[in-house]
Amino acid sequence: MELWYTEQQTDEVRFSIKVKQHLYTGKSEFQDVDVFESEEFGKFLTLDGLMMVTEKDEFIYHDMITHVAMATNPSIKKVLVIGGGDGGTVRELTRYSHIEKIDMVEIDKLVVDVSREYLPITASKLDDPRVSLYFEDGIRFVADTKEVYDLILVDSTDPIGPGEGLFTTEFYQNCFNILSDNGILVNQSESPYYDQFSHEMKRAHKKIKNIFPISKVYQFHMPTYPSGHWLFGFASKKLDPIKDVDFDKWNALGIKTKYYNPQLHVGCFALPSYVQEMLDNE
Numbered sequence: 001m002e003l004w005y006t007e008q009q010t011d012e013v014r015f016s017i018k019v020k021q022h023l024y025t026g027k028s029e030f031q032d033v034d035v036f037e038s039e040e041f042g043k044f045l046t047l048d049g050l051m052m053v054t055e056k057d058e059f060i061y062h063d064m065i066t067h068v069a070m071a072t073n074p075s076i077k078k079v080l081v082i083g084g085g086d087g088g089t090v091r092e093l094t095r096y097s098h099i100e101k102i103d104m105v106e107i108d109k110l111v112v113d114v115s116r117e118y119l120p121i122t123a124s125k126l127d128d129p130r131v132s133l134y135f136e137d138g139i140r141f142v143a144d145t146k147e148v149y150d151l152i153l154v155d156s157t158d159p160i161g162p163g164e165g166l167f168t169t170e171f172y173q174n175c176f177n178i179l180s181d182n183g184i185l186v187n188q189s190e191s192p193y194y195d196q197f198s199h200e201m202k203r204a205h206k207k208i209k210n211i212f213p214i215s216k217v218y219q220f221h222m223p224t225y226p227s228g229h230w231l232f233g234f235a236s237k238k239l240d241p242i243k244d245v246d247f248d249k250w251n252a253l254g255i256k257t258k259y260y261n262p263q264l265h266v267g268c269f270a271l272p273s274y275v276q277e278m279l280d281n282e
Helices: 058-072 088-093 109-118 138-144 161-167 169-177 195-209 247-252 262-267 273-281
Strands: 003-008 014-027 032-038 042-047 050-054 078-083 101-105 131-134 149-155 179-188 214-221 229-236
Touching (some): 042 109, 050 058, 088 101, 138 169, 179 195, 195 229, 247 262
Parallel strands (some): 149 179
Antiparallel strands (some): 179 229
């Protein structure tokens, strides 16, 4: 008998992967957590039945959430990661030896524990001495913290369940408040392709644009996410990701990447006309 993982991406679209075995199933107070193994994508993690990370394509997401900001300001020293329980974003950050402090706030400890056991490809650097893990609500953390960060990476799930509050005006304003003068915010910004995702994309962009002097959107290709066309938001107080990017300094760091590169950095901000129109009209 064949076993398939099937995700209902919209009411009319399903995405399936043939599974070798179901490695783990558990339930936290927040969500269902499962790990599967497949031939095509290796091991992969789902939350409430929705794809979060696979061994085959995780590098795309984690390259793009991290290195665009780090190339724009290669002098970043203090970073806050909201979510990111699989550890892949932290892994990429730890490659920068000059980063002094990485705080990761993940509401669901089970996601981290399961990732440590089944997905060392992403979770391998969570024990780096610069990393502090906080198992609490990221919304409350940014509202209460007295720390000031150079970079905030919102590595969130979709705006349902535990991730819902990470798409609010109050949350984005609190992020602005705890960023340094050259601070950058990068947020998971959904997809423009299907209506249910593009609705949240437009709302998030409008909220951030009303708070940050510089607010842009950039794209990347994520094969296992709905439609494959996915977006991040880039917002900052002073630094423009195209005009102020410092490729010479970033290249001098000698960081080898699988997806990100300086040419892609510039190109990823060139959006398809239909996406730009949606953002402009919101």
